[in-house]
Amino acid sequence: MHWRRATVATLLGAGVLGSAAVLGANVWAARASAGHAYAAELAPQRPVALVLGAGLTPAGTPTPYLAYRLDVAKQLYDAGTVRVLLVSGDNRTHAYDEPTAMTDYLVAHGIPEERIVQDFAGRDTYDSCARARRIFGVEQLIVVTQEYHVPRAIATCRALGIDAVGVGDLQGRRFADVWASGSQREKLAVVKTVWDLTTRRDPVLGQPESRVQDALAGT
Template sequence: MRKLSPLRRGPGGPVRRLLGAGTTRGGLAPGAAGPHEPAPGRLPRGRLVPRTTRGRRRAVQGLMLAAVCALAPATWLHAVAGDRTGTVTGSPDREVAVVFGAGLREGRPTPYLAHRLDAAAELYRAGKVRVVLVTGDNSRVDYDEPDAMRTYLVRRGVPDGRIVSDHAGFDTWDSCVRAKRIFGVDRAVLVTQGFHIKRALALCDAAGIESYGVGVAEPHDRIWYYGGVRELFAAGKAALDVALRPDPRFLGPREAGVTEALAASAAAP
């Protein structure tokens, strides 16, 4: 019987050692790609881009459709708001101003919320509104937006009896629905930042409140840009809220706070 050459003996012989423990007879590591194969985990060249004109056209059309779907809710908000936004001096007279919460810092209103409250106090002093409804989050004992807003307004000359607190305004839709169904507000001036005012108008309209928006101007800082980008996504939720009209997270019984404040205002000399 013919003997094997020493260089060809067994899988662990000298040939194996010469080629290296991680290679094969062809010089490639196990599982490695051949000269005409893509590397593991990689797509073949050109696979991400359709190869045909028809495929590329469909890809472009798909991107355009996605862009339209993303921007459609924001476009709808602009259309609904129309020309019903302006400044304090240009606001029509309404009985009630609604101020939406915008966060607290160490128990006090954030600068953006303070600017909203400043505008509401100016509306009251100018006789544009008679009552201010402050709506915000009080989901925790140690976090009470409406009370902080009330304190701020009182310090700026708005009588405590002309301020009504909604402690379950967890988002804009909840605030609008509760203003209508719980507090009986039919017409109001809405006070918030310019990037938020169109969404507030659209949602209050859907809730049944005839509204005008005072958009508080802000410097174009980091928070302003963040708020503008956030509104692009919030517009989609607003469209769903209007379409589905869900109940607020907390509804509760009807409250007479606004009615009583207006009656007290009318009776005051």
Template sequence: MDDALAHPSRRTRWLRRKLTLCAAAAVAVALLVTGSGYWVRASAAEHVYELASVPAAPVALVLGAQVRPDGTPSEFLAGRLEVARRLVEADRVRAVLVSGDHREWDYDEPGAMRRWLIDRGVPADRIVQDHAGLDTYDSCLRARRVFGVEQAIVVTQSFHIERAVTVCRRVGVDAVGVGDDSVRRFERAWRWGAFRERFAAVKAAYDVLVGRDPALPGPPETSLDDALRE
């Protein structure tokens, strides 16, 4: 038997040390989550708008989300795409950059997003795909480095929009955001997304602080410039 556990006094001291360490770790995590959340909210303040009042920008950056096995966007992704469609319809943007995950050949978020928009009247030559937007940070950084985006309206769900705007602004995109609320009816998924944001803010702060490179950097592309000239 471990000597620390063989004697009651030693065992008590051992347990107290363990509890103290656990309590300190819990406090540190709480402070980290709280501080990161405050940073996200403060950085996005005055840069998140309703659809009707958002300032015009050259590009709408639509962040990817789940695509069904049949290749159609989930309700959450469709909600984002509808916001982008309405931005195009209202002449608030001239082009749409759809950014998502296409690591697997049979799972293509940008392709599904492009088809959805075309089917609803957005001209194909005004849609550009980023197939390596593997997370929010990668989408924002690649928008700046690969596609040359300097100013954009970021589109995602409203529980995510502050983090998305903050990250984009911190990597050099003059970004404002419009959040989609149309899928609040999916209460369980909505609550989970809002809860997850508390911890995603910590990752966002870390990525920005260390200046992480995107998972798939890629060379600069001119496809968005071509779309903006149309």
């Protein structure tokens, strides 16, 4: 009986702590991003748009959610709100190459290839934001993702020293079940981001690159 009570108490305690962590992390993201999220047509000018990866189809093309993010980035570029697109995604294997697929999509939709810079080690939101600052030297940007992901993306970039605002895609809402599932997962994902920021986890790094600055100089 005592063992059962202790087990129940432990589980209840863990549940309370877990709930507090989720709540606290999401309050932080909301506060840190407050006033920095915009509709595409109202976004302030920034030199760079950071487009976060969102998966590929079995054929190696952007998933609908990733395509929607790329459409937002194109809208920002066409309006002159940004001058360079930094496409950041996963490329851990030769068979899975998000940045190249993102580039191919943008070029096919009229974006000059010389205005696109690829980050092949953006394995998650934290890595993409950290590498934008530490590898590519970006100090100001618009981060582009789905609307429910925007607060975490903005908060992460700003915590890493980037003057970031965000624009969120809303087209993904047409897939109601996927959108709802993503929104729920996002509440948990913020906890990992807070941990990464607290521990200052190093993403995959390398030598600093000038490709963003070179692309900006050519505009």
